[in-house]
Amino acid sequence: MSAAALDIILLESHEAALRTLLHRENGTEAAAYVLFGKAEIATDPWSKQPRIRLISHEVVPTSDEMVSSSSTHVTWSTQGFMRLLGLAQHRNLVPGLVHTHPGAKAFFSDQDDRNEAELARTTFNKGTQGLASMVFGQDDAIVGRLWTSAKASTQASSISIVGSQIKIWREDAGHEDTAFLARQAALFGKGFNPIVRALRVGVIGCGGTGSAVASLLTRLGVGHLALMDNDTIDTTNLNRVHGSRAADVPARLAKVDILAREIEACGLGNHVVTRRAWVGDPSLRDVLRSCDVLFGCTDDNQGRLTLNRLSHYYGIPLIDVGLRMRSAKSGVDYDMTGRITTIRPGNPCLMCLGVVNAQRAAAEGLQRNDPVEFERRKAEAYVAGGGDPAPAVVTFTTSIACAAVDELIQGLTGFRGPGGMAHNRIRRFDRVEDRTTTCRPVPTCPVCGTEATWGRGDVNPFLGVIG
Ligand SMILES: [Zn+2]
Ligand SMILES: [Zn+2]
Secondary structure (H helix, E strand, O other), rough: OOOOOOEEEEEEHHHHHHHHHHEEEEEEOOOOEEEEEEEEEEEEEOOOEEEEEEEEEEOOOOOHHHHHEEEOOOEEEEEHHHHHHHHHHHHHOOEEEEOOOOOOOOOOHHHHHHHHHHHHHHHHHHEEEOEEEEOOOOOOEEEEEEEEEOOOOOOOEEEEEHHHHHEEEEOOOOOOHHHHHHHHHHHOOOOHHHHHHEEEEEEEEOOOHHHHHHHHHHHHHOOOEEOOOOOEHHHOOOOOOOOHHHOOOOOOHHHHHHHHHHHHHHOOOEEEEEOOOOOOOOHHHHHHHHOEEEEOOOOHHHHHHHHHHHHHHOOOOOEEEEEEEEOOOEEOOEEEEEEEEEEEEOOOOOOOOOOHHHHHHHHHHHHHHOOHHHHHHHHHOOOOOOOOOOOHHHHHHHHHHHHHHHHHHHHOOOOOOOOOOOEEEEEEEOEEEEEOOOOOOOOOOOOOHHHHOOOOEEEOOOHHOOO
């Protein structure tokens, strides 16, 4: 078995805190500590290889007596380092060192190798699970690695900064012919296509909005797509599911298989994987944790709650899409509203926005796990759900999908300005109106009301949820 590939995700606020801590007017090197959460991915769905992800969880400032430095070196004091190891071990996190090379490249020097090998030996002697290290060089360049024993380290092949913007450095970016993407390079510059080619995007829910999102991502040139949906196509889906055909209904084709067929037929080099499962299914955990960005196109509350938590624990931006369509009745106008919400550590979550309903989620869980009991309680009117299917029209599902993918493009390019992705965008189709809104996190919210979830990575039980 080959060594696991390594990704490092820095949350935007952590990166900003590090840059402030490490800045020295006199040009000397500086150092700080970071505690990382870890995702141990047994099988990356695209490479079929194991992958380790480190996600920044907390910046631990070092006082000057803990570290000494000049313009060319930094020395870690034993006392400060032992305290970091104690914290990491106690909280089951990965300890990390960060230092600067002011006015020089981001790379690991021979002296860094020697110093860190020593610290790695101490780390493994103490029984801590690995030692991470990063160097911040000039021009915002960053390198990172993980010591997996006292003698061996793995260099990160992907480093990203996740916040209102998404910045990604990829080792495997930019070695592919993307002539078919020339027109978008003409708009966003030649650096754009290599980024989208290397991007790993998950689409959860492949109905009206999800199928449109997946089709758009295909043409945008996204190199790695993961499609997740448990459903088969039915006749009432044909009015909006992109790529579906009437003959797919009697053939009882799965929505994910229909989309994969269409994407592969395009021949544009997108590497597609499909999973026919509901978002909470444990078989999806490796896929979800391998993605750089997730599109939530599911219409169930429980699925949304899972993705809401996952985004915080793993530092993966979630672009959640929703539609509400109500017919006009006498005296009541149409209500035709689309919503795009960007969830990530630092933004108020879907619960705080009032987008998900915990009672509905519980009812959906019951319907999934114990359908007999669900029907009994529904008959006695204890649970919501199972009403008339929601109205849906292809132009509106596709329009909101376009707006969702635009939000990703904004995160990658800043074409709307440096503010990054909007937290919550509301489109009223009946009024031809777009507006952005936000809310405050509820202080007691277990997901976004505390930084304890940010980049926490793997915990037992998964996402800290029992049952
Ligand atoms: Zn160095
Ligand atoms: Zn919240």
